[in-house]
Amino acid sequence: MARTLAVPFELPDRGPRRASRLGLPQFAVLLAGVLLVLLVPIALLYPAAMDRWARHEVLAYRAAFGFEVGDVPTDAGYEYWGFTSVTPGGLADRAGLRAGDIIATHHGTPGGYLLGALRDASDDRETCLDVRNMPARIAGLHLDRAVCLGSARTADPIEPSCPLPSSRGTCPAPNGGALLVWRAPAAENGRHALVLRPAGNEPDVLVRAFERSVDVLWAPDGRAVAVTDHEAGGGSRLWVHWGPLLTHQADLAALTAATGVYVGALTEVYAQRWDDSSMLHLAVGQSLWIAPIPLYRFRYRPGDASVTPVP
Numbered sequence: 001m002a003r004t005l006a007v008p009f010e011l012p013d014r015g016p017r018r019a020s021r022l023g024l025p026q027f028a029v030l031l032a033g034v035l036l037v038l039l040v041p042i043a044l045l046y047p048a049a050m051d052r053w054a055r056h057e058v059l060a061y062r063a064a065f066g067f068e069v070g071d072v073p074t075d076a077g078y079e080y081w082g083f084t085s086v087t088p089g090g091l092a093d094r095a096g097l098r099a100g101d102i103i104a105t106h107h108g109t110p111g112g113y114l115l116g117a118l119r120d121a122s123d124d125r126e127t128c129l130d131v132r133n134m135p136a137r138i139a140g141l142h143l144d145r146a147v148c149l150g151s152a153r154t155a156d157p158i159e160p161s162c163p164l165p166s167s168r169g170t171c172p173a174p175n176g177g178a179l180l181v182w183r184a185p186a187a188e189n190g191r192h193a194l195v196l197r198p199a200g201n202e203p204d205v206l207v208r209a210f211e212r213s214v215d216v217l218w219a220p221d222g223r224a225v226a227v228t229d230h231e232a233g234g235g236s237r238l239w240v241h242w243g244p245l246l247t248h249q250a251d252l253a254a255l256t257a258a259t260g261v262y263v264g265a266l267t268e269v270y271a272q273r274w275d276d277s278s279m280l281h282l283a284v285g286q287s288l289w290i291a292p293i294p295l296y297r298f299r300y301r302p303g304d305a306s307v308t309p310v311p
Contacts, residue, residue, distance in 0.1 A: 055069070095149050097147050142162070146290065164194065165182050170197075196245060214230065215270070217273075
């Protein structure tokens with residue numbers, strides 16, 4: 001006779017399930033994940049925190065170097081930390097800093113860059129910074145340059161130039177008569193055109209063609225113009241045009257090379273300022289900064305057959 005069970009089928013009771021133990025590899029992965037979660041916000045906040053600290057430390061150097069820092073309006077419509085004022089004759093002024101300059105950074109922060117330069121300058125070590133002048137940019141002009149603190153030499157004054165191509169597309173002469181006008185290339189990968197539009201009803205005149213961009217610096221009377229031509233292969237050449245309809249021209253890079261100064265593919269030959277309507281200051285530097293540090297300086301009078309070195 002078959003025997004009937006009270007419970008047809010029942011699994012044995014094994015008691016409460018125990019949590020499995022982590023092995024060493026699993027524990028290491030878990031610990032790495034926790035640390036990563038903690039480090040991500042620290043990594044994101046650290047540069048901003050260090051920059052804030054550096055900006056505070058910069059304040060201790062204001063009186064000695066002659067500057068004030070704060071928010072500077074930019075051409076992009078927002079404010080950026082930079083130099084709000086520079087004391088005439090002070091160390092910052094003699095180095096070439098201007099009110100409205102901001103520090104162009106590459107891998108660090110503006111506060112960190114400036115603090116390091118001020119510390120080096122206090123120990124008589126020269127340190128250079130890339131700066132952009134915001135009032136010039138807002139006016140449609142170009143005054144990006146390298147400024148060296150801690151140098152025994154006084155920086156040469158540099159006047160803002162008019163860059164082309166630009167959204168405005170023109171560079172008016174100071175006397176309000178003629179215009180230099182940018183025209184886009186007629187074909188892809190073609191050359192841009194720099195065209196003189198004289199006052200009155202005279203037809204436009206081609207001044208020169210260029211590959212990438214130019215910086216235009218008119219003489220005060222509008223009868224001559226210096227054109228720094230930034231070439232596609234690197235470096236720049238400097239041309240001066242003068243006379244009726246700017247038909248006379250001189251290649252100042254060639255005249256500079258004739259003095260024995262090396263002018264190569266990465267050499268910048270560029271205009272600095274007009275002393276008056278008949279005397280241009282120019283410089284030669286290397287393409288290592290946002291604007292080159294002058295290695296050699298010259299003067300040129302339109303019509304001369306050579307440039308004159310400046311000690």
